[in-house]
Amino acid sequence: MSTEIKTEKAPFVRVVKQEGMPFSKRVVVRICFVLIALVVCGFLINAITSYDPVSVYTIMFEGAFGNARRTWATVREMMMLALIAIGLAPAFKMKFWNIGAEGQILIGGIISAGCMIYLSACPAHVLLPLMFVLSAAGGAAWALLPAIFKARFNTNETLFTLMMNYVAIQLTSFFVAHWENPKGSNTVGIINSANQAGWFPEVFGQKYFINVALTLVFAIFMFIYLRYTKHGFEISVVGNSENTARYAGMNVSRIMIRTMLLSGAICGIAGFMAVSGASHTISTSTAGGRGFTAIIVAWLAKFDSATMLLISLLIAFLNSGATEIASKCKLNDYASDMIIGIILFFILASEFFINYRLVFRKKEKGGV
Amino acid sequence: MQSLISLFQAAVVFGTVIMFGCIGEIITEKAGNLNLGVPGIMYLGGIASLASVFIYEGSTKDPSPVVCVLLALVSSFAASALGGLVYAFLTITLKANQNVTGLTLTIFGSGVANFFGGSLNTLAGRFEQVAVPVTSAAFRKTSMLSGIPVIGKLFFSYGFMVYLAIIIAVLTHFFMNHTRRGLNLRTVGENPAAADAAGINVNRNKYLAICIGAGISGFGGAYYVMDYIKGTWANDGSIENLGWLAVALVIFTTWKSKNAIWGAYLFGILFWMFLYIPGLTRSSQELFKMLPYAVTVIVLIITSLKNSRDKQPPAALGLPYFREER
Numbered sequence: 001m002s003t004e005i006k007t008e009k010a011p012f013v014r015v016v017k018q019e020g021m022p023f024s025k026r027v028v029v030r031i032c033f034v035l036i037a038l039v040v041c042g043f044l045i046n047a048i049t050s051y052d053p054v055s056v057y058t059i060m061f062e063g064a065f066g067n068a069r070r071t072w073a074t075v076r077e078m079m080m081l082a083l084i085a086i087g088l089a090p091a092f093k094m095k096f097w098n099i100g101a102e103g104q105i106l107i108g109g110i111i112s113a114g115c116m117i118y119l120s121a122c123p124a125h126v127l128l129p130l131m132f133v134l135s136a137a138g139g140a141a142w143a144l145l146p147a148i149f150k151a152r153f154n155t156n157e158t159l160f161t162l163m164m165n166y167v168a169i170q171l172t173s174f175f176v177a178h179w180e181n182p183k184g185s186n187t188v189g190i191i192n193s194a195n196q197a198g199w200f201p202e203v204f205g206q207k208y209f210i211n212v213a214l215t216l217v218f219a220i221f222m223f224i225y226l227r228y229t230k231h232g233f234e235i236s237v238v239g240n241s242e243n244t245a246r247y248a249g250m251n252v253s254r255i256m257i258r259t260m261l262l263s264g265a266i267c268g269i270a271g272f273m274a275v276s277g278a279s280h281t282i283s284t285s286t287a288g289g290r291g292f293t294a295i296i297v298a299w300l301a302k303f304d305s306a307t308m309l310l311i312s313l314l315i316a317f318l319n320s321g322a323t324e325i326a327s328k329c330k331l332n333d334y335a336s337d338m339i340i341g342i343i344l345f346f347i348l349a350s351e352f353f354i355n356y357r358l359v360f361r362k363k364e365k366g367g368v
Numbered sequence: 369m370q371s372l373i374s375l376f377q378a379a380v381v382f383g384t385v386i387m388f389g390c391i392g393e394i395i396t397e398k399a400g401n402l403n404l405g406v407p408g409i410m411y412l413g414g415i416a417s418l419a420s421v422f423i424y425e426g427s428t429k430d431p432s433p434v435v436c437v438l439l440a441l442v443s444s445f446a447a448s449a450l451g452g453l454v455y456a457f458l459t460i461t462l463k464a465n466q467n468v469t470g471l472t473l474t475i476f477g478s479g480v481a482n483f484f485g486g487s488l489n490t491l492a493g494r495f496e497q498v499a500v501p502v503t504s505a506a507f508r509k510t511s512m513l514s515g516i517p518v519i520g521k522l523f524f525s526y527g528f529m530v531y532l533a534i535i536i537a538v539l540t541h542f543f544m545n546h547t548r549r550g551l552n553l554r555t556v557g558e559n560p561a562a563a564d565a566a567g568i569n570v571n572r573n574k575y576l577a578i579c580i581g582a583g584i585s586g587f588g589g590a591y592y593v594m595d596y597i598k599g600t601w602a603n604d605g606s607i608e609n610l611g612w613l614a615v616a617l618v619i620f621t622t623w624k625s626k627n628a629i630w631g632a633y634l635f636g637i638l639f640w641m642f643l644y645i646p647g648l649t650r651s652s653q654e655l656f657k658m659l660p661y662a663v664t665v666i667v668l669i670i671t672s673l674k675n676s677r678d679k680q681p682p683a684a685l686g687l688p689y690f691r692e693e694r
Contacts, residue, residue: 017692097467099404155672156681158402158467159619162612163668166661170654177651292471299468332486332603334479341476345454348469352462 011361018357030350034314037346041339049329056325063324064317076208076278078316079215082309083273084294086215086222087266089303090259091143092295093226095239096150098260100143100161101267102291103168106284107142108135108271110175113282116191116198116275117179127198131272139268140261142168147260151253165291172284179282188281200277211277218266219305226303235259267291293340300347311347315340373521375644379636380530385410385592387533387632389614391540391625392585396452397618398544399577400557400684404470405455406585407611408477409448413586414593414607415481416447421503421599422488433506440503440590448586449579451477456578460571463688478608481589485601504599507591529591533632536584540625553577557682560689570689588614616664622671622679635660 021029042053051059064074084101091098115131122130142164149155181189192198203209226232234255238245245252274286293315301307322336389406396403403409417440424439425431455473458464488498513524544550555563556573564570589607593599617635621627642648642656671679 015690015692017690099467099471149669149672153669153672155669156619158404158686159616160665160668163616163661163665166609166612167658167665170658170661173654173657174651177649177654289475293475296468296472296475299465332483334482334486334603337475337479338483339479341472341479344472345458345469345476348458348464348472349462351464356463 013361014359015356016359017355019355021354026354029353030347033346033350033353034343037343040346041342044342045325045335045339048335049325049331051325051329057321059325059328060317060321063322064320066324070320072206072208074313074316074320076211077319078309078312079208079211080270080274080278081290081294081297081315082312083215083218083270084267084290085297085301085308085312086218086305087263087270088294088298089222089263089301089305089308090226090232090235091263092298093239093303094235094256094259096147096256096260096263097158098143098146098161098263099158099292099295100146100164100264101270101294102287102289103161103165104139104142104264104267105271105274105287105291106165106168106172107138108268109275109282109286110172110271111135111138111268112198112272112275113175113179113188113191116280120192120195120198124198124201128200128276131198131276132269135268135272136265137268139271140265143260143264143267144257147257151256169284172282172286176283187283190280191282192280198276199280200273208277211273214269214273214277215309218269219309223305231255231258289337296344300344300351314343318343371644373518375637375640376522376633377525378640378643379633380526381596382636382639383632383634384526384530384533385588385596385610386614386617386635387537387628388529388588388591389585389611390617390621390628390632391533391537392448392581392583392588393615393618394621394623394625394628395540395553395581395584396578397623397685398554398557398682399574399581400560400682400687400689401456401459401574401578402466402470402686403452403455403473403578403582404467404615405451405473405477405582406470406615407608408474409451409582409585410589410592410611410614411477411481411607412451412589413444413448413583414589415484415601416586417441417444417590418498418500418593418599418601419443419484419488421500422498425500425502431502433502433509436500436503437506440507440594441587444586444590445583448589449583451586452579452582453575455582456575459688460574460578463690466686466688474608474611478605481607482603486603488601498601500594500599504594507594508598527595529587529595532587533591534629536587537625537629544625554682557684560684564689564691570691574689585611585614613660616661619671619681620664620667623681635663638663 042056045051045056046053063070065071084105088098088101111134112131115127115134119127146157146160146164149160150157176188177186179188180186200210226235234250237248237250238252238255242252271286275282279286297308297311297315301311318340319336322339323333326333326335389410393403393406420443421436421440424436451473455469458469459466507529508527510525510527514520544554552563552568553573555568556570560570592607592610613635617628617631621631638659639657641659642653645656648656
């Protein structure tokens with residue numbers, strides 16, 4: 001009989017939290033992961049289409065920035081996504097899981113389309129500001145309901161806002177059927193194609209100038225709002241710990257409701273931009289899943305305006321690029337969602353290597 | 369009478385899709401992980417079953433229905449569990465945010481499924497419509513009992529997956545409430561630190577629950593493809609809508625799988641009711657389709673108002689667990 005004492009070995013690798021990785025190193029880690037993801041995607045596309053990985057990206061670049069029209073389409077998509085992410089940023093910084101951007105965008109879109117249809121005789125300098133204000137109010141109202149219940153009764157906001165999306169989608173279907181043009185098509189068609197009432201006007205000869213300007217204004221506003229105002233400070237305190245906020249004498253319910261009104265309003269404005277500044281029609285795909293993608297954009301950017309714009313650009317590029325590849329190979333353009341999914345997985349994984357480090361088991365020295 | 373029977377039948381078929389999704393998500397959430405990737409997982413399950421069977425049916429002259437069904441189920445389970453594994457790896461091992469990872473999984477899954485669903489025929493070099501008649505027929509085969517008037521129609525006129533869903537719901541209920549492993553799993557979801565101190569392997573429980581849960585959710589996708597739309601593919605985003613309804617149903621059942629059995633059928637009735645209410649125009653029908661979502665919101669509000677202890681989500685739902693951070 002042996003009287004050996006079993007000692008458990010230390011685990012081969014263990015995870016240790018680390019804080020304060022320098023900014024430059026963080027950027028390097030993130031860029032590395034995006035590059036690895038792009039290489040993986042390149043090989044994946046290669047396996048499906050038999051283009052070699054290098055020409056895959058040449059074609060994608062061609063598809064996204066090949067000529068002025070394509071570049072503007074990519075920029076438009078980028079601005080749309082960035083604006084929604086900017087709207088979501090304050091809510092998420094407060095750890096209020098507003099999954100309902102999709103619905104808030106649609107409500108803004110419905111209101112804009114309604115204004116275009118019923119008030120087409122209005123002059124543009126009255127109509128556009130009116131649409132702006134009303135769609136913001138609509139989006140805010142859609143966000144208000146879950147916010148009130150969260151603030152008062154602690155009702156789960158993730159699932160509440162999620163359900164509000166589908167109520168909004170059905171509401172959109174209702175209005176699409178109501179406004180359909182021509183009859184029986186089950187689409188609204190291009191609204192006011194004759195007099196272009198309620199369309200964003202061309203500025204400096206650029207169709208999408210206002211989209212860019214609007215998004216950049218909000219980006220700067222949000223940057224200042226979150227960093228340098230009392231509201232922004234309150235949001236980050238509530239986000240870190242509601243109890244701390246209460247202890248410090250903050251009115252958490254009020255902060256929550258106020259922040260969600262702002263978040264919903266910006267998403268509503270994004271709906272206005274989608275209808276007035278891009279598609280000039282309304283359908284259930286006006287939001288098109290951007291409300292969900294924007295959540296990931298806002299989260300990964302840590303709510304920083306410039307980073308949100310950058311990630312939006314990456315996603316818009318992948319979108320147009322993958323669509324180009326798909327049309328070249330007669331495959332369908334859902335490939336872009338697949339590729340975006342993979343790249344986001346990699347970016348999510350990269351966060352781990354920024355916040356934690358791995359400690360390997362050291363060789364034990366000497367005997368016992 | 370006739371229309372009531374057909375409403376019930378439509379509700380059962382509809383309910384079965386979301387019942388699978390819901391049970392899988394209940395298992396996942398009981399382990400403390402809110403997986404918003406259910407729609408994506410159901411997509412993966414659906415496309416994997418369709419693709420594998422499509423290749424098999426195309427490669428043999430005389431495909432056997434049994435092999436078809438098994439192949440469809442195994443591949444759907446494997447693909448969805450793999451999706452779950454990615455989610456589990458990112459959220460447990462790499463400690464990524466659960467909601468964001470889940471949403472990414474939804475984007476990824478819908479991308480993969482719609483891409484291959486739309487390109488399957490081109491990629492396989494066959495230019496006919498994607499269809500798997502033999503498998504679909506096997507999935508939709510009913511027993512002899514369906515010949516009985518009324519009762520046969522109400523209870524026996526469905527493919528085997530309808531009954532499988534009920535069996536899985538009952539088994540899950542038994543597992544959660546009457547076995548030691550189930551208790552361990554619930555502890556992990558309620559208080560992972562306590563579970564860890566009691567010697568329960570938190571990470572292994574979470575990994576297993578998420579992967580098995582995802583596999584079960586994936587059956588919902590397979591059932592949708594094989595039975596609901598009869599072995600074809602449609603890029604209309606309906607699996608995504610159903611997936612979110614499955615997430616909603618989890619709340620409706622207050623995290624109890626036995627409630628999913630009637631809850632799912634109730635959702636089905638609410639969803640299809642507009643067809644049976646006379647005098648609706650096409651636009652007001654759309655308003656009626658809000659019902660399941662509106663009802664979920666009401667249930668959500670009521671459960672939060674009542675605040676009764678047995679109707680609450682797992683206490684550690686959505687929170688990451690890191691042993692060194694206590």
